[in-house]
Amino acid sequence: MDIEQVQRAAVARFAQQGFAATGIRELGTAAGINSATLYHYVGSKQDLLMRIISTCLNAMISGGREAIAGAEKPAGQLARLIAFHVAFTATNPLTARVAEYEMRALTGPAQEQMQALRDHYESLFSKVLVDGQKAGEFSTNDLTMARLAVMEMGTGVAHWYRPDGRLSLSQVQENFVAMAYRILAVPDAAKTADQPLPTAELLASEPNPQLSTQTVS
């Protein structure tokens, strides 16, 4: 029994029912311990949520940075960044969803800190897009809308991707990169050659998929 098991149980419930609708006793039961014992691992219910979100967003930021560092030109950087985003979301769908949906459940400074991390992550996309626009690799009417569309698209992966599904992760990645390229009208010359796309590690907070009650098509 350790804190990561508690986190996994919490993420599974938070993703399915939401933070507010999940009780402490329910978390204890799901983790196989008494609800009072839970307080040995976690300061409070909100603290538990913040650890989950914080770990998730930090992993996204560092992973996103590494992805960008793996290419030199904006088009390549974007491809790798999107590929990472998709990989991360597909690998940690429940944690990612909790990090996105339940930030509103945080109060005060905790929420500000987490929002700052989220903004930081989004700025990675902004920067790559702005750089590419300047370099003439991207062509779109509205850069802000394009960024939002691309990110939203990738985040949606959490709703339907399954490791044992019809498409492999790398197929999904390639497809998303292709769609992004189309949206941004990237010229063939700027497109990157096939190279190994970034992957994402399984977070300690991501529940075991088999045991998850989540059922997506």
Add this chain to the structure above:
Amino acid sequence: MDIEQVQRAAVARFAQQGFAATGIRELGTAAGINSATLYHYVGSKQDLLMRIISTCLNAMISGGREAIAGAEKPAGQLARLIAFHVAFTATNPLTARVAEYEMRALTGPAQEQMQALRDHYESLFSKVLVDGQKAGEFSTNDLTMARLAVMEMGTGVAHWYRPDGRLSLSQVQENFVAMAYRILAVPDAAKTADQPLPTAELLASEPNPQLSTQTVS
């Protein structure tokens, strides 16, 4: 004081904090009535949520159908469907968000009914895409992924669109249609000429934007 005022207050709170985190007394205060009075207009808290979601989804379905009926070829139908989706989401951002996020708060048959409506709406997109693929107007590696990407993209509008923002609604619509066309590689020949795009009416459940506490950039 009528039931629509109650619905608006509820949508504002549900969108901001979530259904589970919003108390009945809080709803009463927001609607300017005693919490007990609220039960003259609504059978229960869950019933209130169901009315909101149900009204929203039914409006989406009928609006989507009309949009499709306004064009003959799949490419034109898709353009109008996306334009409607964007218009609806931009006009009723909070209601749309509640309808999407809080369906999980429903229990039993209520959830099944609402999920059936949601599925119905999504099937409108599926049908248009399949028709277009058959007609050779669309070209994409994976039709399912394309559908999900296009819908997710449009739904994201709720997160940032503001009526008094930088872009007008029709500009946003056109931009999204353009992005969808790119994703699906629609040939210029199939693209529709500029024509009046569908709009969406303001739902009775959508809170007055000025009074909403929502703050999106």
Add this chain to the structure above:
Amino acid sequence: MDIEQVQRAAVARFAQQGFAATGIRELGTAAGINSATLYHYVGSKQDLLMRIISTCLNAMISGGREAIAGAEKPAGQLARLIAFHVAFTATNPLTARVAEYEMRALTGPAQEQMQALRDHYESLFSKVLVDGQKAGEFSTNDLTMARLAVMEMGTGVAHWYRPDGRLSLSQVQENFVAMAYRILAVPDAAKTADQPLPTAELLASEPNPQLSTQTVS
């Protein structure tokens, strides 16, 4: 629509579920009127209960007095008093039950007044028994216990008597008189000849038996 209809509806519910478990709206529905209208006929829920109990106990007292007045010797008086008690209980079973069970729901002076009426009625029995004991017509170890036993016995009629049942009311009356005579060891010489036994009128508060949901064997 008049106050007696309201009383009948109230007695039916109070007898079945108890005063505290019966709501004002429920009473209105049962009487076919709005709950607010009910306040035109009755000052308050407790006032309604007091009217019912008061009417019932007063009818019992006056009926009991008349019964006693119909005979000269204690044995005859007791027979007539018991016969009346049985007749009253069998004719107004629900009202009688409410008057007995729900007096505790009254508060303050209202309860004291009703208790005084109840004590008055019981004193009728006490007096007859004491008179009979003095006159040598009754013989029992303990007069108080005999009185309680005889009264309790008769009250129990409310639990099972039905007008369309196996036994006619006069048969039941005779049987109870016989049992009381046995308990008190009344000598044959003191027993009254067969004469018409007292009856009891149907109270305005007694619900129509056919419509009553009460089911006793």
Add this chain to the structure above:
Amino acid sequence: MDIEQVQRAAVARFAQQGFAATGIRELGTAAGINSATLYHYVGSKQDLLMRIISTCLNAMISGGREAIAGAEKPAGQLARLIAFHVAFTATNPLTARVAEYEMRALTGPAQEQMQALRDHYESLFSKVLVDGQKAGEFSTNDLTMARLAVMEMGTGVAHWYRPDGRLSLSQVQENFVAMAYRILAVPDAAKTADQPLPTAELLASEPNPQLSTQTVS
């Protein structure tokens, strides 16, 4: 603090004011605990009531059976059964009253189960009476009425018996047996010799009489 203390507090209140008129907070206060703590000992308010009634009726049934087993002939069995009934009622007046009055507060299957127990107990009396009638030891016009009268009589003990009162428990028992014998016209030959009459143990749910607020004459 244990569950029996809670039960005693509950019985005291239920007997005095009724189940429906007694609040959870009031029960907590009476038991000396917070109302929320009460839910550690009891699943719900209705569950608490059912435990009380169930324990009471089961004790009555087993005690009644043992009483019957202590004699061979119906007249003796009846004497012992009545004596037990009186002893039980006098020893546990409040619990017995709650078990009788508040069964109607139970809903659904719970009520059916309890009613079955009550019927079982009453069948003990029926059987003894029928046996005695067949054996020629009892003589009465109507056996059913006699049974009801005898039981009702005994149950009435709860309304007035007090351990420190004028009469000892065994005196009351003997008196009731004598009254029953008279009602049934038991011949002297069939009467049992004086023998130790059955007693009843104090139930865990019976409140301490001194602390009880009940005041009977």
Add this chain to the structure above:
DNA sequence: AATGAATGAGGGTTCATTCAT
């Protein structure tokens, strides 16, 4: 490390009652 017991606060809901219409 682990837990049963305990609690103040608040959950959603129903209550008896009032009053303008």
Add this chain to the structure above:
DNA sequence: CATGAATGAACCCTCATTCAT
């Protein structure tokens, strides 16, 4: 005469949290 709307208080129950063991 009758009612829909309204409300403060109370309903039963669950909440997150603490603490002695």
